[in-house]
Amino acid sequence: MSTINFPAFTMPENSAALSIAERCDSHLARVLAAGEFAVTGELGPPKGHDPEVVRSKARLLLDCVDAANVTDNQAAVVRMSSIAAGQIMMAEGVEPIIQMTCRDRNRLAIQADLLGAYALGIKNLLCLSGDHQSCGNHPGAKNVHDIDSMQFLRMMKEMRDDNKFQCGEEIQGGGPRFLIGGAANPFADPAEWRPYRLAKKAIAGADFVQTQLVYDMERFREYMKRVVDMGVAEQLKIIVGVGPLKSVGMAKVMRDRIPGMSVPDVIIERMAGAVAGIDAEDKAERSAAWKAEGIRICIEQIQEIRGIEGVAGVHIMAIEWEDAVRPIAEAAGLLPRPAIEA
Numbered sequence: 001m002s003t004i005n006f007p008a009f010t011m012p013e014n015s016a017a018l019s020i021a022e023r024c025d026s027h028l029a030r031v032l033a034a035g036e037f038a039v040t041g042e043l044g045p046p047k048g049h050d051p052e053v054v055r056s057k058a059r060l061l062l063d064c065v066d067a068a069n070v071t072d073n074q075a076a077v078v079r080m081s082s083i084a085a086g087q088i089m090m091a092e093g094v095e096p097i098i099q100m101t102c103r104d105r106n107r108l109a110i111q112a113d114l115l116g117a118y119a120l121g122i123k124n125l126l127c128l129s130g131d132h133q134s135c136g137n138h139p140g141a142k143n144v145h146d147i148d149s150m151q152f153l154r155m156m157k158e159m160r161d162d163n164k165f166q167c168g169e170e171i172q173g174g175g176p177r178f179l180i181g182g183a184a185n186p187f188a189d190p191a192e193w194r195p196y197r198l199a200k201k202a203i204a205g206a207d208f209v210q211t212q213l214v215y216d217m218e219r220f221r222e223y224m225k226r227v228v229d230m231g232v233a234e235q236l237k238i239i240v241g242v243g244p245l246k247s248v249g250m251a252k253v254m255r256d257r258i259p260g261m262s263v264p265d266v267i268i269e270r271m272a273g274a275v276a277g278i279d280a281e282d283k284a285e286r287s288a289a290w291k292a293e294g295i296r297i298c299i300e301q302i303q304e305i306r307g308i309e310g311v312a313g314v315h316i317m318a319i320e321w322e323d324a325v326r327p328i329a330e331a332a333g334l335l336p337r338p339a340i341e342a
Contacts, residue, residue: 076136157205
């Protein structure tokens with residue numbers, strides 16, 4: 001078997017003279033700057049305009065996370081605006097991290113929407129490319145992709161740190177002081193080069209990244225070793241995606257159909273073994289057993305992740321299962337969350 005000789009790489013010195021907490025004024029920024037192990041969650045807005053859906057989900061996350069992602073037309077399906085949902089969350093006491101994709105907006109719309117979001121008090125941003133529109137409920141829609149996610153990160157850094165729009169024009173009153181985030185997929189092909197892509201995001205302007213769901217701890221340790229050795233973990237905060245599995249079927253779909261996912265056989269075997277001895281016709285009991293095992297696995301993985309060098313926190317993605325976040329966070333020793341004054 002041939003050995004890949006990776007090119008030598010050293011992160012350039014961080015040109016920002018200010019710390020994260022000084023550049024940004026969000027609670028999540030202060031948690032990360034203080035060196036606390038951060039916890040973020042996720043909230044999917046409804047396919048409708050009922051604010052109570054957002055409020056009820058936000059209440060389940062209250063005091064369990066330092067901030068929570070608000071997805072932007074996730075899976076290319078039309079949903080309530082992430083900015084509107086984020087403001088509803090704030091009223092419930094949960095700090096939002098609004099997602100925004102390059103798929104649906106050109107650079108004018110992105111900058112305009114984010115100036116508005118910051119004016120409403122939203123202070124955390126996740127810059128994404130977005131799922132292809134063919135995956136969603138409007139497959140005939142035209143994508144935009146006027147800029148890509150790297151350019152998006154750079155544009156937001158320049159707006160914040162240089163007080164300039166992407167065209168170079170000065171922003172009246174100064175730029176929005178967002179905590180700027182991106183996404184990372186440690187195992188996407190070609191997996192050997194993923195640490196370099198993470199380094200590019202750090203250079204482009206990301207303050208933090210949230211990873212795709214991680215179930216393969218052995219491979220993730222190898223990934224993080226390279227990230228640390230390259231100096232990337234010193235330049236941005238790495239928040240690792242974790243999530244409870246609901247069934248053995250869900251685990252197999254993630255393993256077999258989701259690009260960049262790595263679900264070891266031992267996880268599949270544990271989920272399958274969770275219903276051993278339970279009548280196949282008893283769907284409610286089987287579902288409860290799968291969910292209980294999925295939560296146990298998630299807790300164990302969080303505890304293991306906390307010991308990996310370079311990791312700054314976990315991103316708990318309990319997809320349409322927000323009431324699982326509190327028991328996971330509590331059992332994993334993540335509660336109470338730190339109270340850091342502004």
